[in-house]
Amino acid sequence: MIGSPLVYMQQNQVQKAYQNFITSQTDLSPSVAFGFDEGDVFHVYTFKPQIPVSGYNCESAVKFLDQMPKGEDGFTVANQVIQTIGKNEIARPGSNTVLVLFAMEAETNELCHRVFIRNSQGQLKEGILKFIPENSEIYSRNQGLLETSILERKKIGIVGLGSGGSTLAVELAKAGVGNFVLMDFDRLELANISRHVCGIGDLGRYKTKAVRDLLYGKNPYVNVETAEIDINENPGKTNLLLKQCDLIIGATDNNRSRFNLNKIALENKITSIFGRALTRACGGDILRVRPYQGPCLGCVFTKEFLESRQEEISQFKQAREETPAYVSDQEVSATIQVGLSSDILPISNMIVKLALVELCRDLESGIASLEEDLVADFYIWANRREQTYANWPKMLYDSRTPSILRWYGAKWKRNLSCPVCGEEHQQIDDEENIFAA
Amino acid sequence: MTWSQVQQKRLQTEKRILKKYFPTFKWLNPTDPDNTQVEGNIRSNAKNIYRLRIYIPSDYPNSRPEMVIISPNPLKGYLGKDLKEYGASRKMHILSPKDEYVQICHYKDWLPNLTVYLVVLKGRIWLEALEGHTRTGKSLDKFLSHMKKGA
Ligand SMILES: [Zn+2]
Numbered sequence: 005m006i007g008s009p010l011v012y013m014q015q016n017q018v019q020k021a022y023q024n025f026i027t028s029q030t031d032l033s034p035s036v037a038f039g040f041d042e043g044d045v046f047h048v049y050t051f052k053p054q055i056p057v058s059g060y061n062c063e064s065a066v067k068f069l070d071q072m073p074k075g076e077d078g079f080t081v082a083n084q085v086i087q088t089i090g091k092n093e094i095a096r097p098g099s100n101t102v103l104v105l106f107a108m109e110a111e112t113n114e115l116c117h118r119v120f121i122r123n124s125q126g127q128l129k130e131g132i133l134k135f136i137p138e139n140s141e142i143y144s145r146n147q148g149l150l151e152t153s154i155l156e157r158k159k160i161g162i163v164g165l166g167s168g169g170s171t172l173a174v175e176l177a178k179a180g181v182g183n184f185v186l187m188d189f190d191r192l193e194l195a196n197i198s199r200h201v202c203g204i205g206d207l208g209r210y211k212t213k214a215v216r217d218l219l220y221g222k223n224p225y226v227n228v229e230t231a232e233i234d235i236n237e238n239p240g241k242t243n244l245l246l247k248q249c250d251l252i253i254g255a256t257d258n259n260r261s262r263f264n265l266n267k268i269a270l271e272n273k274i275t276s277i278f279g280r281a282l283t284r285a286c287g288g289d290i291l292r293v294r295p296y297q298g299p300c301l302g303c304v305f306t307k308e309f310l311e312s313r314q315e316e317i318s319q320f321k322q323a324r325e326e327t328p329a330y331v332s333d334q335e336v337s338a339t340i341q342v343g344l345s346s347d348i349l350p351i352s353n354m355i356v357k358l359a360l361v362e363l364c365r366d367l368e369s370g371i372a373s374l375e376e377d378l379v380a381d382f383y384i385w386a387n388r389r390e391q392t393y394a395n396w397p398k399m400l401y402d403s404r405t406p407s408i409l410r411w412y413g414a415k416w417k418r419n420l421s422c423p424v425c426g427e428e429h430q431q432i433d434d435e436e437n438i439f440a441a
Numbered sequence: 442m443t444w445s446q447v448q449q450k451r452l453q454t455e456k457r458i459l460k461k462y463f464p465t466f467k468w469l470n471p472t473d474p475d476n477t478q479v480e481g482n483i484r485s486n487a488k489n490i491y492r493l494r495i496y497i498p499s500d501y502p503n504s505r506p507e508m509v510i511i512s513p514n515p516l517k518g519y520l521g522k523d524l525k526e527y528g529a530s531r532k533m534h535i536l537s538p539k540d541e542y543v544q545i546c547h548y549k550d551w552l553p554n555l556t557v558y559l560v561v562l563k564g565r566i567w568l569e570a571l572e573g574h575t576r577t578g579k580s581l582d583k584f585l586s587h588m589k590k591g592a
Contacts, residue, residue: 122534236500236503236504239499239500240442259551259552260500260504263503263552263553264500267500270447271445271447302553304552305552306552306554307552307554310552328529328531328536328537328549329529329536329537330528330531330536331531375513388484413451422554422555423451423554424502424553424554436456437449437453438453438456438468438472439444439448439450439453439471439472439473439477440443440472441443
């Protein structure tokens with residue numbers, strides 16, 4: 005036997021509804037309720053919520069009274085109100101009606117509340133009303149380990165919302181990061197779903213907007229800007245959106261976009277993190293770029309490097325763009341070799357840790373010791389002993405030899421003659437500069 | 442749109458290098474990133490003159506500059522066949538025509554450490570291969586075998 009039904013409302017919506025009642029004196033406020041499972045949980049909204057809602061639609065109202073009826077009187081009042089609101093509605097079989105009663109208690113000056121649910125058989129039950137609090141309270145349990153007040157003010161730009169970018173976005177919202185810029189011009193397709201954090205219910209939507217809704221679901225008070233643009237074709241707008249960020253994460257699947265992000269990050273002196281999966285997600289690597297303090301993408305992503313660590317080709321569009329036009333679509337399709345979602349997750353999880361270290365750098369936080377461990381700018385990961393890892397020893401019991409499923413930080417120096425961040429570019433000679441407008 | 446400061450520095454360096462090895466090449470519309478081109482003549486070992494055009498993309502050097510042969514046009518190969526008739530061809534090392542000129546396939550895996558000078562050099566090598574093809578009828582890849590796959 006289930007106990008009393010649970011009914012949830014957002015605290016700020018209750019406050020807004022009460023203000024409306026005070027100013028308009030309309031005591032009955034229409035609302036929408038969504039029921040779950042066997043009618044033991046309901047979520048009530050008086051305004052269109054920012055978060056995506058699920059559950060089945062129920063009739064609902066919020067009523068403000070002068071005085072809260074005590075005990076059994078509550079049922080009498082509730083029945084009367086439900087009859088008035090139900091009059092104009094066609095009763096739907098199997099549907100519930102959720103009524104929330106509020107009254108301002110004169111003595112205590114507190115808004116007290118009761119909630120009643122009438123089921124499809126007409127039986128009235130009292131439920132327990134719970135409030136979803138403001139931001140700071142949702143994330144208060146993180147306090148101590150991570151300075152939530154710091155993270156709340158930070159802004160992260162995430163470019164590329166495939167399986168890697170989408171999972172790390174959600175993790176960063178869960179950690180308490182307060183502001184996001186999400187950029188991707190792809191829509192969710194059936195082929196993406198098995199590796200993506202979004203599901204069938206989001207098919208056809210822009211990945212940016214579907215992921216934004218997931219972030220709202222974790223924290224309704226997070227600020228999310230989305231841009232459905234190809235950063236390679238829109239450098240100006242991309243720069244404008246990203247230059248306000250404290251950190252940029254490049255989770256795209258091609259080098260052109262990575263180099264364009266690298267350029268923006270260097271020009272604005274913003275730390276950036278690039279993550280990739282290798283062929284069939286046999287492993288991956290992560291590069292952290294601290295502008296002019298360590299290597300940039302151009303220092304590391306050389307021809308030799310890219311040939312020794314070949315990237316995963318997971319989408320037809322990606323493969324088509326990287327292949328000359330004389331290669332047939334059929335041949336292109338054959339190059340698509342997709343790894344498992346669980347092979348991508350360790351890489352995005354590591355990016356999250358590196359990102360949190362960057363955002364909390366030099367501040368007192370519970371992860372300060374991690375700063376001392378993660379001093380490398382380049383990290384590699386192996387999921388399986390194949391491709392570039394084919395000759396690695398088996399994991400077995402030895403922790404002293406390189407093995408799969410462990411992170412390795414590599415020392416990588418900045419190349420002072422790097423064509424992108426190097427210092428050897430000669431000064432602009434104004435007289436000879438034909439490139440200035 | 443204009444070239445950023447960093448791009449201007451880079452392009453100046455490129456201009457200097459190109460001038461050293463291919464002094465007759467000229468920069469066209471250099472202040473307009475959507476329309477900057479490099480053009481110049483190449484004289485082959487057989488003393489034929491070809492004119493190349495390189496399109497500098499607005500996100501240069503982060504993406505690959507395209508290269509076409511603008512003269513002679515039409516560009517003819519073995520038995521006078523117009524090279525455009527091959528469309529995009531792996532054997533001939535050409536991509537789909539651009540602006541109705543034959544487009545040379547070069548540096549498939551473009552990286553910012555490559556330069557316009559190196560692109561022109563690829564063009565010069567391709568033109569020598571073209572002459573080999575025109576003499577013998579063998580496809581261009583037979584003459585470009587020393588160029589790595591994908592290059
Ligand atoms: Zn560099």
